[in-house]
Amino acid sequence: MKKTLLATLLLGVFTSAAYATEVEMITNKGTIVIDLNDEAAPNTVANFLRYVDEGFYSNTVFHRVIRGFMVQGGGFEADLNRKDTHLPVAYEGDNGLYNDAGTIAMARTQDPNSATSQFFINQVDNTFLNHGARGTYGYTVFGKVTQGMDVVNRIADVSVRNVGPYQNVPVEPVVIEAVRRVN
Numbered sequence: 001m002k003k004t005l006l007a008t009l010l011l012g013v014f015t016s017a018a019y020a021t022e023v024e025m026i027t028n029k030g031t032i033v034i035d036l037n038d039e040a041a042p043n044t045v046a047n048f049l050r051y052v053d054e055g056f057y058s059n060t061v062f063h064r065v066i067r068g069f070m071v072q073g074g075g076f077e078a079d080l081n082r083k084d085t086h087l088p089v090a091y092e093g094d095n096g097l098y099n100d101a102g103t104i105a106m107a108r109t110q111d112p113n114s115a116t117s118q119f120f121i122n123q124v125d126n127t128f129l130n131h132g133a134r135g136t137y138g139y140t141v142f143g144k145v146t147q148g149m150d151v152v153n154r155i156a157d158v159s160v161r162n163v164g165p166y167q168n169v170p171v172e173p174v175v176i177e178a179v180r181r182v183n
Helices: 002-018 042-054 149-156
Strands: 021-027 030-036 060-066 070-077 103-106 119-122 141-147 160-163 166-170 175-181
Touching: 021 042, 030 042, 030 149, 042 141, 042 175, 060 149, 070 149, 141 149
Parallel strands: none
Antiparallel strands: 021 030, 021 175, 030 141, 060 070, 060 166, 060 175, 070 119, 103 119, 103 141, 160 166
16 A cells, blocks of 8 residues: 555656646637646747747637647737747657647647647547657657647637638637746
């Protein structure tokens, strides 16, 4: 019993240390609370928090929404003008975290070292996006939704359309009103 209690306490300490930073993403569909894993993806979390602290995500939108897959945002305003970003962050996808339902990961181009401000929240388990899946780089997971998965699901259920070169754009903008640190 003592060993079980000790193991439980230690697991709690390690878990809380790994997810030491929490952010609140306020959208026009509701609020999403996300724990960021500073330990597994330190550079990615620092990059994301830089944008948070600068207020970069305020009035951006979820510009790509695919029901049964993910919701992507963090780079465009409602009129689909792309915001200027900082330099890309190095790939940290080989960190033991997986693109499971409710996790947040960095969006990028074909270059694994091209992630800047855009992120996506997995609506379902997307194992094909994990590091090493099909022998390729994956997408860096850096946190998980702890509250508001119902909001993510509401976002995933909106009607979408194609707008110029962009596909799966919500008909009515899904606005990220603010992202702020909780702790």
